[in-house]
Amino acid sequence: RKPKSMRLGKTSKGAAATLGGAGGDATAKYGVVKDTDLARQKYLEAKRILKSKMEQEQRNSRANSLKIQTIYRKIMRINKVDGLRKEIEILSQNHERDVDRKDAIIQMLDRDLEEAEDQFGMALRAHLQNMDKLIDLQDSRLLGLEQEFESELVALESEFNNERKQIVTQHSREVGELNDIMNAIDVEESEREAEARQEHEQLREEIRNKNLEEINVLRITLDTQIEDLEQMFETAHWQYLQNTDQRTTEFKSLTRKDQELSKEIEQKIRKIDRLQSSLQHWRMKISQNVKECAQRNSNLQEEKNGIQAHFQNLKSRMNKFRSTQKSRLSELTKNANESKNLLKDKCDLAERILKLSELGRKMETEQEKVTPFYVSSVEGEIEKQAEAMMQKAKEEGEPSKAGGDDVEVTPLHSSAWSETGKPVGKWNHLDQFWKKYNKVLLDALAIEKEEEKLKKENADLQEILKQYFDGISVNDEVLQKANPLFVTNFKVNLNKPMAVRREETKNMTFVEANAVVNQQKMGSMLNR
16 A cells, blocks of 8 residues: 555645644653653663662572571581580490400300310210210120020021931932832733733634634625626626616626725725724723722822821921021011110110200309209208118118119119219119209299299389370370379378279178188088
8 A cells, every 4th residue: 555645646635734733642652652662771781780680689688598507507506516525425335344244254155165075075975975875785785686596596596407308318219109009010910911912812812713714704605796786797697788788888887886986895894893893892991990999090189189298297297497587587576676766765865965964064153064953951861861760661671672782783784873983773873864853943932933023023113104295295185084193191192003094882791711711611622
């Protein structure tokens, strides 16, 4: 769009007036803008000055805070150094005290260790001596058992060898008898066989001669008949030939066939005769052999039954002997294992006792280490009374009882000896042990009573301390109870038990203690 002064052509009406009014408004607007710009510049300058002052104040406050912190750190460091020096002095004193106590404990432990090593050496030597004695005792027992076993084994071997020799000689004798019987039977059988064979040959020759004679007779008769028949056949043949030639040829063939079959029949008949004769012969021989061998078999069966019964008897005796020896051997092995286990248990028990004694020796005091068994004040009087009673019994002629001075000591049994070198009775072996056990039991009871007393004293002190803290503190629970620090008539309730407020008073029944004790006595008597 072009400005109005530059437009071409004729101007419109009222254009000059409009330009004059527009120039006045522009000057007014320019003055307002200039005022606003000056005010804005003043505002910005004041803001800049204020911001610089704030930054300067922040820098000053930061520097002052750093200075205050450095001064406070110096003061705190001085206080901390003083506190640390005091703590270091206290810790050094405590450390020196602990070092002295540890040195004393180390010296005492060193002394205890040396004494324990000496005692352990003595106990080890005593234990090794006892173990050597036990091993020698066991070796002697095993040697005795082995010798007894060897002697019994030699006796059994000799008995077994004697019986074996007897059985072998008897067996050889019976075998010789059986061989003689068998040889005699073989001779008789050979003789009978020769006789039977001779008889068989004679019968065979007789039957053969008889058969030959019959065969010759039959042959002669048959030859005559055959000749007659041949003549008849020839005549008939010539007649037949004359009649029929064909039938002649057929007849010839049938004749040849008949001759062959007749020969076969004769062979079969002879074979049947031979088989029948041999069958009869063998049947006869079998019957003779059965008759002859029945008695012999019965005798041999009886002998066999006798020998078998004797064999079964010997076998049962041998099995019984083996079973008895096996049971004895198993019993011996079982007893050996039981004795071995028993000795092992005793060794384990002895080792456990020694370990417990070593553990108990660590808890002993110096006095107990010097004198492990306390001296009873009444022991001398009791011994004097016992000696007086023994002397009185000897004077009256009564026999001495067991447990006196005359104690029989066997070499293969355990025994105890007193400090004077005299043997101790069977029922007095554990006197020193019971002395020490009773002393330890009394010490344990005294420690338990002292512990109960200290617990009770500690409970009383805790109760007094609780009352004191309740007296100096203020809360609802304390205000509801009586103040232990309240002074009445110049007396404080601090060491008294706390007051218990009773809301109601109930009627209570009281029973005398004597009545309760009498009732209990009556009940126990009735129960008995």
